[in-house]
Amino acid sequence: MTESQPSVPGLVGADADAAVEQLYAAHWRQLVRLSVLLVHDQASAEDVVQDAFVAMHGKWSRLRDPDKALAYLRQAVVNRSRSALRHRVVVERHARNTPHGDAVVDGPGLGGSRRDAVQQALRQLSDRQREVLVLQHYLDWSEAQVADALGITRGAVKAHAHRGRAALRDLLGDWWEDES
Secondary structure: OOOOOOOOOOOOOOOHHHHHHHHHHHHHHHHHHHHHHHHOOHHHHHHHHHHHHHHHHHOHHHOOOHHHHHHHHHHHHHHHHHHHHHHHHHHHHHHHHOOHHHHHHHOOOOOHHHHHHHHHHHHOOOHHHHHHHHHHHOOOOOHHHHHHHHOOOHHHHHHHHHHHHHHHHHHHOOHHHHHO
16 A cells, blocks of 8 residues: 555546546545544544545646545545544533533523533434524524525424424423423
């Protein structure tokens, strides 16, 4: 696996779509494993690798040596993984240092236990239900705004919100209704 050898034969002269498709098929798993070792999270690693492939596709015509595309991807994955880790540290530090973080979910004087319970319950919802509820309740967006942001219909927003609230009611008890 030396960088001086071609990573995938036939990349010189190939268009971006064909080259990225070949590289993706041959090296996706290997690059995700590399990123998982750095970010310690499968989903984040997959996002990092996907972003690296997208960036390479956009810069394909500017690559001086297409046979070194795998080396470019590896370096991009390492750099993006480092950035993801730095971003994670900043977000965690901000969450710890933001006094209004508890008040948004918990209300006055209730401490972090309610926030933790809500976060845990939200993790148990489907992705779409969680997205809809967070956009509606945390950002105070209308159904139309949520629908536009998520690329779904207003009816779908209503359905996901209804199902998500019902699931949260089951998971958290009566106080969820008082808060929503």
